Amino acid sequence: xxxxxxxxxxxxxxxxxxxxxxxxxxxxxxxxxxxxxxxxxxxxxxxxxxxxxxxxxxxxxxxxxxxxxxxxxxxxxxxxxxxxxxxxxxxxxxxxxxxxxxxxxxxxxxxxxxxxxxxxxxxxxxxxxxxxxxxxxxxxxxxxxxxxxxxxxxxxxxxxxxxxxxxxxxxxxxxxxxxxxxxxxxxxxxxxxxxxxxxxxxxxxxxxxxxxxxxxxxxxxxxxxxxxxxxxxxxxxxxxxxxxxxxxxxxxxxxxxxxxxxxxxxxxxxxxxxxxxxxxxxxxxxxxxxxxxxxxxxxxxxxxxxxxxxxxxxxxxxxxxxxxxxxxxxxxxxxxxxxxxx
Numbered sequence: 001x002x003x004x005x006x007x008x009x010x011x012x013x014x015x016x017x018x019x020x021x022x023x024x025x026x027x028x029x030x031x032x033x034x035x036x037x038x039x040x041x042x043x044x045x046x047x048x049x050x051x052x053x054x055x056x057x058x059x060x061x062x063x064x065x066x067x068x069x070x071x072x073x074x075x076x077x078x079x080x081x082x083x084x085x086x087x088x089x090x091x092x093x094x095x096x097x098x099x100x101x102x103x104x105x106x107x108x109x110x111x112x113x114x115x116x117x118x119x120x121x122x123x124x125x126x127x128x129x130x131x132x133x134x135x136x137x138x139x140x141x142x143x144x145x146x147x148x149x150x151x152x153x154x155x156x157x158x159x160x161x162x163x164x165x166x167x168x169x170x171x172x173x174x175x176x177x178x179x180x181x182x183x184x185x186x187x188x189x190x191x192x193x194x195x196x197x198x199x200x201x202x203x204x205x206x207x208x209x210x211x212x213x214x215x216x217x218x219x220x221x222x223x224x225x226x227x228x229x230x231x232x233x234x235x236x237x238x239x240x241x242x243x244x245x246x247x248x249x250x251x252x253x254x255x256x257x258x259x260x261x262x263x264x265x266x267x268x269x270x271x272x273x274x275x276x277x278x279x280x281x282x283x284x285x286x287x288x289x290x291x292x293x294x295x296x297x298x299x300x301x302x303x304x305x306x307x308x309x310x311x312x313x314x315x316x317x318x319x320x321x322x323x324x325x326x327x328x329x330x331x332x333x334x335x336x337x338x339x340x341x342x
Contacts, residue, residue: 002066003073004096005310006057008089009081009109010135011040013052015060016306017071018314023119024064026300026307029056046084053092060306071102073321075313078106079330080136086329094325103321105313108337109304110134113270114143115315116308117295124266124295129259133251133279134271134304135161135176137333138207140258143268146315151338152258153205160247160273163209167216167243171229171236181240182276188234188241193219195246200253207254212246248282256286268295275299 007014016026029052061068076093079086090106097104114130117123130141130149138161139154158166161178168177173184198211216239223231231239255267267287273279274296287294301307313320 001072001314002070003075003310003313004057004060004071004093005107005306005308005313006053006074006076006089006093007109007112007304007306007309008049008053008085009077009079009304010085011045011048012304013049013056013089014304014306015053015057016310017060017064017066018307018310019064019066021314023307023310024066025060025062026305027056027060027063028300028303028305040082042082042084045082046088049085049088053088057092057096068096068100071096071100073103073105073313073318075105075107075309077109077112077309078327080109080333081329081331083329083331086331090327090329098325103318104325104327105316105318105320106322106327107309107312110137110139110333111149111337112308112312114141114149114268115146115312116270116297116301116305117268118315119297119301119307119311120295122295124268124293127262127264128266128268128295129255129262129264131251131255131267131269131274132271133160133269133273135159135165137161137271138209138251138273140205140254141338142258142262142264146312149338152262153207153254154333155207155209157208157210158213159207160209160251161271163213163243163247164273166213170217170220171239173236176272178273178276181244182278184237184240185244185278186241188237188239190241190245192238193242195219195242197246197250200250205254205258207250209247209250212243216243244276244278248276248278251279252282252286255283256290256292259287259290259292265291266293266295270297270302272303274302
Protein backbone atom coordinates (compact mmCIF):
# COMPACT_ATOMS: atom_id res chain seq x y z
CA UNK A 1 0.00 0.00 0.00
CA UNK A 2 1.34 3.42 -0.98
CA UNK A 3 0.29 6.31 1.27
CA UNK A 4 0.62 10.03 0.62
CA UNK A 5 0.76 11.96 3.89
CA UNK A 6 0.22 15.72 4.16
CA UNK A 7 1.00 17.92 7.19
CA UNK A 8 0.16 21.64 7.42
CA UNK A 9 -0.85 22.34 11.01
CA UNK A 10 1.33 25.39 11.69
CA UNK A 11 4.34 26.91 9.92
CA UNK A 12 5.66 24.01 7.85
CA UNK A 13 4.18 22.44 4.73
CA UNK A 14 5.15 18.80 4.42
CA UNK A 15 4.32 15.83 2.21
CA UNK A 16 5.64 12.27 2.45
CA UNK A 17 5.18 9.00 0.61
CA UNK A 18 5.22 5.67 2.45
CA UNK A 19 5.52 2.65 0.16
CA UNK A 20 4.69 -0.68 1.82
CA UNK A 21 6.12 0.54 5.12
CA UNK A 22 9.23 2.13 3.59
CA UNK A 23 9.58 5.92 3.69
CA UNK A 24 10.22 6.98 0.10
CA UNK A 25 10.13 10.75 0.59
CA UNK A 26 9.58 13.38 3.27
CA UNK A 27 9.60 16.92 1.95
CA UNK A 28 9.33 19.81 4.42
CA UNK A 29 9.00 23.45 3.38
CA UNK A 30 9.63 25.77 6.35
CA UNK A 31 8.22 29.30 6.51
CA UNK A 32 11.37 31.13 7.58
CA UNK A 33 9.79 34.58 7.15
CA UNK A 34 8.10 34.16 10.57
CA UNK A 35 11.50 34.96 12.11
CA UNK A 36 10.98 38.59 11.09
CA UNK A 37 7.84 38.77 13.25
CA UNK A 38 9.16 36.87 16.26
CA UNK A 39 6.48 34.19 15.96
CA UNK A 40 3.99 32.54 13.64
CA UNK A 41 1.46 34.89 12.01
CA UNK A 42 -1.62 32.72 11.27
CA UNK A 43 -2.82 34.56 8.15
CA UNK A 44 0.67 34.61 6.61
CA UNK A 45 1.11 30.93 7.48
CA UNK A 46 -2.13 30.04 5.68
CA UNK A 47 -1.12 31.95 2.56
CA UNK A 48 2.32 30.33 2.57
CA UNK A 49 0.71 26.88 2.78
CA UNK A 50 -1.46 27.75 -0.24
CA UNK A 51 1.64 28.64 -2.25
CA UNK A 52 3.65 25.62 -1.11
CA UNK A 53 1.16 22.75 -0.95
CA UNK A 54 1.16 21.70 -4.64
CA UNK A 55 4.94 22.08 -5.16
CA UNK A 56 5.66 20.13 -1.95
CA UNK A 57 3.31 17.29 -2.92
CA UNK A 58 4.80 17.25 -6.42
CA UNK A 59 8.34 17.09 -5.05
CA UNK A 60 7.47 14.29 -2.63
CA UNK A 61 6.07 12.21 -5.49
CA UNK A 62 9.10 12.97 -7.64
CA UNK A 63 11.49 11.95 -4.87
CA UNK A 64 9.57 8.69 -4.49
CA UNK A 65 9.72 8.17 -8.29
CA UNK A 66 5.94 7.87 -8.35
CA UNK A 67 2.99 9.62 -9.94
CA UNK A 68 -0.27 10.57 -8.28
CA UNK A 69 -1.83 7.55 -9.99
CA UNK A 70 0.36 5.26 -7.85
CA UNK A 71 -1.10 6.53 -4.56
CA UNK A 72 -3.53 4.13 -2.85
CA UNK A 73 -4.41 6.21 0.26
CA UNK A 74 -4.20 9.88 1.24
CA UNK A 75 -3.79 11.01 4.86
CA UNK A 76 -3.66 14.52 6.29
CA UNK A 77 -3.51 16.28 9.63
CA UNK A 78 -6.97 17.21 10.87
CA UNK A 79 -5.89 19.10 14.03
CA UNK A 80 -5.00 20.55 16.41
CA UNK A 81 -3.21 23.54 14.93
CA UNK A 82 -3.82 26.80 13.13
CA UNK A 83 -7.21 26.37 11.52
CA UNK A 84 -6.34 28.19 8.29
CA UNK A 85 -3.18 26.16 7.81
CA UNK A 86 -4.96 22.89 8.57
CA UNK A 87 -7.66 23.61 6.01
CA UNK A 88 -5.10 23.95 3.22
CA UNK A 89 -3.55 20.50 3.71
CA UNK A 90 -6.81 18.83 4.67
CA UNK A 91 -8.65 20.05 1.58
CA UNK A 92 -5.74 19.26 -0.72
CA UNK A 93 -5.80 15.68 0.59
CA UNK A 94 -9.57 15.41 0.21
CA UNK A 95 -9.36 16.73 -3.36
CA UNK A 96 -6.80 14.09 -4.29
CA UNK A 97 -8.84 11.34 -2.65
CA UNK A 98 -12.04 12.49 -4.36
CA UNK A 99 -10.51 12.89 -7.81
CA UNK A 100 -8.88 9.46 -7.68
CA UNK A 101 -11.64 7.72 -5.73
CA UNK A 102 -9.21 6.42 -3.11
CA UNK A 103 -9.51 6.30 0.71
CA UNK A 104 -8.84 9.37 2.85
CA UNK A 105 -7.61 9.05 6.47
CA UNK A 106 -7.73 12.10 8.76
CA UNK A 107 -4.94 12.09 11.35
CA UNK A 108 -4.72 13.69 14.80
CA UNK A 109 -1.54 15.76 14.99
CA UNK A 110 -0.64 14.81 18.58
CA UNK A 111 -1.44 11.16 17.94
CA UNK A 112 0.97 11.21 14.99
CA UNK A 113 3.71 12.63 17.23
CA UNK A 114 3.15 9.75 19.68
CA UNK A 115 4.11 7.31 16.93
CA UNK A 116 6.94 9.25 15.28
CA UNK A 117 9.45 6.89 16.93
CA UNK A 118 7.96 4.11 14.79
CA UNK A 119 9.60 5.68 11.74
CA UNK A 120 12.78 4.01 13.01
CA UNK A 121 13.52 0.31 13.22
CA UNK A 122 14.14 0.72 16.96
CA UNK A 123 10.87 1.80 18.51
CA UNK A 124 9.08 1.15 21.82
CA UNK A 125 6.88 -1.88 22.46
CA UNK A 126 3.39 -1.39 23.90
CA UNK A 127 2.62 -0.12 26.45
CA UNK A 128 4.95 2.86 26.68
CA UNK A 129 5.00 6.37 28.07
CA UNK A 130 4.70 9.12 25.48
CA UNK A 131 6.08 12.57 26.27
CA UNK A 132 4.95 15.09 23.65
CA UNK A 133 6.77 18.43 23.81
CA UNK A 134 5.77 20.36 20.70
CA UNK A 135 5.37 24.09 20.23
CA UNK A 136 1.92 24.44 21.74
CA UNK A 137 1.54 21.20 23.69
CA UNK A 138 3.24 19.45 26.58
CA UNK A 139 1.63 16.21 27.74
CA UNK A 140 2.28 12.75 29.13
CA UNK A 141 0.31 9.82 27.71
CA UNK A 142 0.29 6.08 28.35
CA UNK A 143 0.16 4.45 24.91
CA UNK A 144 -1.43 0.99 25.13
CA UNK A 145 -1.74 0.55 21.37
CA UNK A 146 -2.94 2.34 18.27
CA UNK A 147 -6.08 4.21 19.28
CA UNK A 148 -5.73 3.32 22.99
CA UNK A 149 -4.33 6.16 25.07
CA UNK A 150 -4.57 7.44 28.60
CA UNK A 151 -3.81 11.12 29.14
CA UNK A 152 -1.94 11.58 32.43
CA UNK A 153 -1.60 15.35 32.27
CA UNK A 154 -1.00 18.28 29.98
CA UNK A 155 -0.02 21.93 30.10
CA UNK A 156 -2.46 24.33 31.74
CA UNK A 157 -0.91 27.49 30.26
CA UNK A 158 2.33 27.94 28.31
CA UNK A 159 3.77 24.74 26.85
CA UNK A 160 7.52 24.12 26.89
CA UNK A 161 7.96 25.14 23.27
CA UNK A 162 6.04 28.37 23.80
CA UNK A 163 8.19 29.21 26.82
CA UNK A 164 11.38 28.74 24.76
CA UNK A 165 10.06 31.10 22.07
CA UNK A 166 8.88 33.77 24.51
CA UNK A 167 12.05 33.78 26.60
CA UNK A 168 14.19 33.98 23.46
CA UNK A 169 12.12 36.95 22.31
CA UNK A 170 12.67 38.71 25.67
CA UNK A 171 16.42 38.58 25.05
CA UNK A 172 16.25 39.38 21.34
CA UNK A 173 17.55 35.96 20.33
CA UNK A 174 15.12 35.48 17.45
CA UNK A 175 12.51 32.90 16.48
CA UNK A 176 12.21 29.98 16.91
CA UNK A 177 13.69 30.16 20.38
CA UNK A 178 14.43 26.50 21.09
CA UNK A 179 17.55 25.95 18.95
CA UNK A 180 19.31 29.19 19.92
CA UNK A 181 18.60 28.75 23.65
CA UNK A 182 19.85 25.15 23.45
CA UNK A 183 23.06 26.33 21.78
CA UNK A 184 23.67 29.13 24.26
CA UNK A 185 22.72 26.98 27.26
CA UNK A 186 25.58 24.63 26.34
CA UNK A 187 27.98 27.53 26.96
CA UNK A 188 26.33 28.73 30.15
CA UNK A 189 26.22 27.63 33.78
CA UNK A 190 22.82 26.06 34.62
CA UNK A 191 23.45 26.66 38.34
CA UNK A 192 24.37 30.34 38.06
CA UNK A 193 20.75 31.57 38.10
CA UNK A 194 17.89 29.68 39.73
CA UNK A 195 14.49 30.03 38.09
CA UNK A 196 11.06 28.77 39.13
CA UNK A 197 10.07 25.16 38.43
CA UNK A 198 6.25 25.35 38.47
CA UNK A 199 4.33 22.19 39.46
CA UNK A 200 7.48 20.08 39.59
CA UNK A 201 6.45 18.62 42.95
CA UNK A 202 2.68 18.87 42.45
CA UNK A 203 2.17 15.09 42.68
CA UNK A 204 0.29 15.02 39.37
CA UNK A 205 1.20 15.26 35.69
CA UNK A 206 0.04 18.76 34.84
CA UNK A 207 2.55 21.20 33.38
CA UNK A 208 2.84 24.97 33.69
CA UNK A 209 5.66 27.04 32.23
CA UNK A 210 4.06 30.48 32.47
CA UNK A 211 5.54 31.07 35.94
CA UNK A 212 8.99 30.08 34.71
CA UNK A 213 8.67 32.53 31.83
CA UNK A 214 7.64 35.24 34.29
CA UNK A 215 10.57 34.55 36.61
CA UNK A 216 12.95 35.03 33.67
CA UNK A 217 11.12 38.24 32.74
CA UNK A 218 11.54 39.65 36.27
CA UNK A 219 15.23 38.74 36.26
CA UNK A 220 15.77 40.53 32.95
CA UNK A 221 13.80 43.59 34.12
CA UNK A 222 16.04 43.76 37.15
CA UNK A 223 19.05 43.95 34.84
CA UNK A 224 17.74 46.53 32.40
CA UNK A 225 17.91 50.34 32.26
CA UNK A 226 15.20 52.20 30.35
CA UNK A 227 14.19 48.93 28.76
CA UNK A 228 17.71 48.11 27.55
CA UNK A 229 19.23 44.88 28.87
CA UNK A 230 22.46 45.54 30.78
CA UNK A 231 24.02 42.08 30.82
CA UNK A 232 26.83 40.62 28.76
CA UNK A 233 26.87 37.64 26.43
CA UNK A 234 28.18 35.32 29.15
CA UNK A 235 25.29 36.19 31.46
CA UNK A 236 22.81 35.67 28.61
CA UNK A 237 24.31 32.19 28.23
CA UNK A 238 23.74 31.63 31.96
CA UNK A 239 20.12 32.80 31.69
CA UNK A 240 19.57 30.37 28.83
CA UNK A 241 21.21 27.56 30.77
CA UNK A 242 19.24 28.22 33.96
CA UNK A 243 15.95 28.57 32.07
CA UNK A 244 16.51 25.41 30.03
CA UNK A 245 17.56 23.45 33.12
CA UNK A 246 14.31 24.41 34.86
CA UNK A 247 12.24 23.03 31.97
CA UNK A 248 14.37 19.90 31.74
CA UNK A 249 14.08 19.25 35.48
CA UNK A 250 10.27 19.42 35.35
CA UNK A 251 9.94 17.24 32.25
CA UNK A 252 12.38 14.60 33.51
CA UNK A 253 10.91 14.50 37.05
CA UNK A 254 7.35 13.97 35.87
CA UNK A 255 8.36 11.47 33.18
CA UNK A 256 10.25 9.34 35.67
CA UNK A 257 7.38 9.49 38.18
CA UNK A 258 4.87 8.44 35.52
CA UNK A 259 7.04 5.55 34.35
CA UNK A 260 7.36 4.33 37.94
CA UNK A 261 3.69 4.76 38.85
CA UNK A 262 2.39 2.93 35.79
CA UNK A 263 5.16 0.33 35.57
CA UNK A 264 6.41 1.44 32.13
CA UNK A 265 9.88 0.51 30.95
CA UNK A 266 9.88 2.49 27.71
CA UNK A 267 9.56 6.24 27.09
CA UNK A 268 9.05 7.80 23.65
CA UNK A 269 9.67 11.53 23.31
CA UNK A 270 8.31 13.55 20.38
CA UNK A 271 7.69 17.10 19.24
CA UNK A 272 10.15 19.86 18.41
CA UNK A 273 11.49 20.22 21.97
CA UNK A 274 12.58 16.56 21.90
CA UNK A 275 15.50 17.82 19.77
CA UNK A 276 16.77 19.83 22.76
CA UNK A 277 20.14 18.34 23.73
CA UNK A 278 19.75 19.20 27.41
CA UNK A 279 16.44 17.35 27.59
CA UNK A 280 17.56 14.29 25.62
CA UNK A 281 20.76 13.95 27.68
CA UNK A 282 18.99 14.32 31.03
CA UNK A 283 16.23 11.89 30.06
CA UNK A 284 18.70 9.24 28.93
CA UNK A 285 20.74 9.58 32.14
CA UNK A 286 17.67 9.41 34.39
CA UNK A 287 16.27 6.47 32.41
CA UNK A 288 19.55 4.55 32.50
CA UNK A 289 19.70 4.92 36.29
CA UNK A 290 16.28 3.22 36.50
CA UNK A 291 16.81 0.60 33.80
CA UNK A 292 14.42 2.31 31.37
CA UNK A 293 14.68 2.78 27.59
CA UNK A 294 14.24 6.16 25.88
CA UNK A 295 13.29 6.58 22.23
CA UNK A 296 13.76 9.94 20.50
CA UNK A 297 13.24 10.22 16.72
CA UNK A 298 15.71 11.95 14.45
CA UNK A 299 15.24 15.71 14.39
CA UNK A 300 13.55 15.63 10.97
CA UNK A 301 10.81 13.48 12.51
CA UNK A 302 10.63 15.46 15.76
CA UNK A 303 9.29 18.64 14.23
CA UNK A 304 6.01 18.66 12.32
CA UNK A 305 6.34 16.36 9.32
CA UNK A 306 4.18 14.33 6.96
CA UNK A 307 6.13 11.11 7.47
CA UNK A 308 4.58 10.62 10.90
CA UNK A 309 1.14 11.32 9.40
CA UNK A 310 1.62 8.65 6.74
CA UNK A 311 3.04 6.21 9.30
CA UNK A 312 0.09 6.55 11.66
CA UNK A 313 -2.32 6.16 8.73
CA UNK A 314 -0.56 2.91 7.83
CA UNK A 315 -0.76 1.67 11.42
CA UNK A 316 -4.46 2.54 11.66
CA UNK A 317 -5.26 0.85 8.37
CA UNK A 318 -8.09 1.38 5.93
CA UNK A 319 -10.69 1.00 8.67
CA UNK A 320 -9.77 4.55 9.74
CA UNK A 321 -10.72 6.00 6.34
CA UNK A 322 -13.77 8.28 6.30
CA UNK A 323 -16.53 7.43 3.80
CA UNK A 324 -17.78 10.93 2.95
CA UNK A 325 -14.71 13.25 3.16
CA UNK A 326 -16.49 15.43 5.73
CA UNK A 327 -13.82 15.25 8.45
CA UNK A 328 -13.49 18.83 9.76
CA UNK A 329 -10.35 20.64 10.85
CA UNK A 330 -10.10 21.52 14.54
CA UNK A 331 -7.82 23.99 16.29
CA UNK A 332 -7.71 22.71 19.87
CA UNK A 333 -6.55 19.46 21.44
CA UNK A 334 -9.48 17.03 21.36
CA UNK A 335 -10.26 15.21 24.62
CA UNK A 336 -11.95 12.45 22.61
CA UNK A 337 -8.51 11.12 21.68
CA UNK A 338 -7.93 9.89 25.21
CA UNK A 339 -9.65 7.26 27.32
CA UNK A 340 -9.20 7.92 31.03
CA UNK A 341 -10.02 4.26 31.77
CA UNK A 342 -7.29 2.76 29.61
